[in-house]
Amino acid sequence: MNRINQKLKEDKKLLSIYFSAGYPNLNDTVSIIENLEKNGVDMIEIGLPFSDPLADGPTIQASSTEALKNGMTTEVLFNQLKDIRKTVTIPLIIMGYFNPMLQYGVEAFCEKCQQTGIDGLIIPDLPVDVYNERYKATFEKYGLINVFLITPQTSIERINFIDSISNGFIYMVSSASVTGSSSGFGDEQTNYFKRIKNMKLKNPQIVGFGINSNETFNQATLSAKGAIIGSAFIKHLSKKGVNTIHEFVSGILR
Amino acid sequence: MNRINQKLKEDKKLLSIYFSAGYPNLNDTVSIIENLEKNGVDMIEIGLPFSDPLADGPTIQASSTEALKNGMTTEVLFNQLKDIRKTVTIPLIIMGYFNPMLQYGVEAFCEKCQQTGIDGLIIPDLPVDVYNERYKATFEKYGLINVFLITPQTSIERINFIDSISNGFIYMVSSASVTGSSSGFGDEQTNYFKRIKNMKLKNPQIVGFGINSNETFNQATLSAKGAIIGSAFIKHLSKKGVNTIHEFVSGILR
């Protein structure tokens, strides 16, 4: 059973962390992952940097640009990760835009993920229907879970459709926005979280976008299975460096 | 008999000098006139300065502008000249653009000229036909000779017409140009001078524009009765001042 599905069965609220591979330094990738696991993080989104990350806010954009400057490529990332499963057991997801994967070759990319021990993918600009028609079989052949996003604007029919073709979790974008923009959740968000919960989907939901504190983590996971932190973690890395990851994680899970 | 007609009867080539009244200094007008007569000049065109002298080249333009700045006006000029006939006997002509005369009142202007002892007018932008229809009677009432220009482009018919309504001399513009532009006369000019001479007009011709030396004066007066110098004289005034007029005139009549 895929590590993601296993993890989702655990009776706890999951903390998932996103970071851009190759940032702050090209070779920080593995140590960041190991550190995150060591400090109790449940799941990791490894960002494969892209030159034009159009769903991302300034923080993740900047870290992607920096990572590319540092020399990060798809090849380099897979190399860095080639022994990751010797030390790390939590689910690992690669999150990235579709074009670099397309250029690598979608099948080759999936195969490589499997070999490396990657459990799933989040590809914001690969739409559900294109995935469904063209790539689902390949992803499944290599045992990869593809994670789809829903937003407060996503219709019920579409949520149901997304739920039907998902086999891990649903990435519930907290508000319609690029990453890193919100500050705290209001009624609108909590109602939305509840509304989705009440749909009793087959896939659990993990909330992303706008989570940056113990408080927002708790709010988000009131109705959802877990939450993903991206921009806030990258800001922490920028300011305080790789060696203080425990500070960040314990601040969230406090 | 008008002093101009008298002068034209003299058996000599006439030197006529133009200057802008009120230049270089507001009150130089009278002394320039007296000086010119003293040094053997036959006739004087007193320039009534105008803000927009569109038939004039840069030298006369600049002197006009300066004269206006110095405070020259139609009123001031007539005041300066009010006793001129106590000291000066050669013909005096006012040369100026039509608008200041129009504003003064054409009849009032003519009357004032007569009182002052002005013998004629040259008004480059008062066309022959307008003069003929509207102003000839007034000019004649006050005994003023109006002088018209012809150029190398003026047709024979028109020259004949101009001759027919002129009663002093014809101002023969040496080449089609604004004042102060030519340097020496070529075949074109001398042929033109001859051509006009051969027309045997009733009015003598005096050449203007481009005369600046003994040589050009002699060339111009080979076929014509006389010549008018403007820009060259003003340049001399600018450089050497009012007290050296004899130098300039003797240079021409050498």
Place this chain on the structure above:
Amino acid sequence: MKYNISNNGYYGDFGGAYIPEMLYPNVEELRQNYLKIMAEPSFKEEFNQLLKDYVGRPSPLYFARRLSKKYNTKIYLKREDLNHTGAHKVNNTIGQILMAQRLGKTRIIAETGAGQHGVATATVCALMGMECIVYMGEIDIARQAPNVARMKMLGAKVVPALSGSRTLKDATNEAIRDWINNPINTHYIIGSVVGPHPYPDMVARFQAVVSEEIQWQLKEKEGKTTPDYVVACVGGGSNAAGAFYHYLENTNVKLIAVEAAGKGIHSGESAATSVLGREGIIHGSKTLLMQTKDGQITEPYSISAGLDYPGVGPMHAHLYKTGRAEFISITDDEAMTAGLELSQLEGIIPAIETSHAFAIFDHKKFKADDVVVINLSGRGDKDLQNYIDYFKL
């Protein structure tokens, strides 16, 4: 009462050709030929073809919905800003370049204030492969830099006029001097309804296409060929002449001419000729002009280079004197504000000259069912820097 020109070149008391003899052959040649040439079928055909295919005529008559709503009347804009080169000026330069060709001329000179006429002249010279020299006041060269750049791109030579107020009046003087110096091969393309006869009439006839179009365009939109009002700014007066032309003798159509009051009519920095001017002679024409008691021409002022002229064409002097047209003076500030308003209400940035015509609504009330045609004489691309600086945008 007759408002258009008489056979001898006068509008009432105004007009004529007060020119030095050196210009006589040129002006006379033109006077004798212009109507004949304009009547030639081949001329008409070429003129109309170029207006259509090159200039982009007819220019639309556009119902300005938001502006009309704001001022509670029916405002139509005659879109001369959409002409090639961006103003009405090109109607005239197309006509005159064809005229110059038929007169056998090979060298073209022009004066320009805002630079629109200079650009329009440089444009037709490029089109016909003729040499082009444009005189422009030193101050106007500075404040209408984009148009100077355009003239250069088009291969014209731009000569600064350094005398007097170093604006349009002085550029005109320089152009006339050039013409005097080059009487054989050169045609002087005057840019407005000024200068000696036959220029005011010739330019007005070339610009008359504006009101000719308004007639049938209005017929399409309002079911009648006549508006209640025609409004146009007046520098020399060519765009107004064009917009008024076919309505001159129809006194049901009220004409409004808008002049530049600069910093205020009586501020000493103004170009409001109708209020401040007296009869006199400027640039070969008897008309209204701003002058001293002594008959020296006053240096005018307006923020808009194209209205910064101390006279108006003789047609307008006559329209003023007879009361056929109402004259309204608009300050710099009023004009700039009106320009910004038009930009933000209708998405059309007018030339600052044109903006004056849009500032009349505080001076003149219209009825809800009045049809008011405003001649949108030019676009504001040349004035962007001035607008930006003025509004600190």
Place this chain on the structure above:
Amino acid sequence: MKYNISNNGYYGDFGGAYIPEMLYPNVEELRQNYLKIMAEPSFKEEFNQLLKDYVGRPSPLYFARRLSKKYNTKIYLKREDLNHTGAHKVNNTIGQILMAQRLGKTRIIAETGAGQHGVATATVCALMGMECIVYMGEIDIARQAPNVARMKMLGAKVVPALSGSRTLKDATNEAIRDWINNPINTHYIIGSVVGPHPYPDMVARFQAVVSEEIQWQLKEKEGKTTPDYVVACVGGGSNAAGAFYHYLENTNVKLIAVEAAGKGIHSGESAATSVLGREGIIHGSKTLLMQTKDGQITEPYSISAGLDYPGVGPMHAHLYKTGRAEFISITDDEAMTAGLELSQLEGIIPAIETSHAFAIFDHKKFKADDVVVINLSGRGDKDLQNYIDYFKL
């Protein structure tokens, strides 16, 4: 072979909608409605009325006599430069603002490169009284200053894109981010035939008025609706799409797409997508784009801000791949020279984007009786300083 779009939003292999889920409701709403809305009589009427009275359509088809003579062929210019705001871009923004109104949107965003699309968007927003935010690369803000000034005059907010190459691509990213952040009240007016389906098709349909007019205009002038060649520059490809549209399936008409080679195709500073690009995804569309082996989008370069884009619209990717259109790459220097030549031969100063299309005569020989239509996509007022500096005029 079919060259126009398929029912599912693809041109051959290219197109589709590769968008984040956050954009799905907006794009889907548009996809489901755009054809329906465009077919509504009231939409058609309002669109056509505005194109006529406000934009000034039809734009002329002008026979360029001197240019034709020089290159010994029959060259017609489709005068999109005469449109209100000075380029073809406004055809699309008029269409999209009407679309946005019918979709109940109140806030408009746009990206812009040369600023023409930004100006055209700001213009229609002023016209309709809608809020307008335009994203523009920091570098383009500097090199197209006049258009920035115009947008401000029109009341739009211009937001600099500071990431990446700080040009059109990055402005597009920023606009998409804004749209993600404002999914309810905002319509994104994309300025070219790029972006997720249905944008490429919708924009092409709005621009199709260009070739629709060419057909009947050519019929009037040449007695046939089809030229031998249609030539257009390609940034994203909207002016080319418009000029090609009605000829896409008629292979007697040869199509020439002109790209920017910058400092040379292989200089590393180029925007010649057809030569340098590979299939990939940019701004929500599968198309040809310039990218690293790794799939990172390359920073393009062209002297013209409007062609400084690393992709082409999916229609053009398909036209290239199928050989339906011939693609020619033109360097900065060639384009600038051609722009000056057009200015001085025909009196028309083209946008530098457009100048690229006029530089093909050294690459492509035409027969004396070939009818070649060049889409004169925009005027050069925005580029004067660049021309002046380049030629040291």
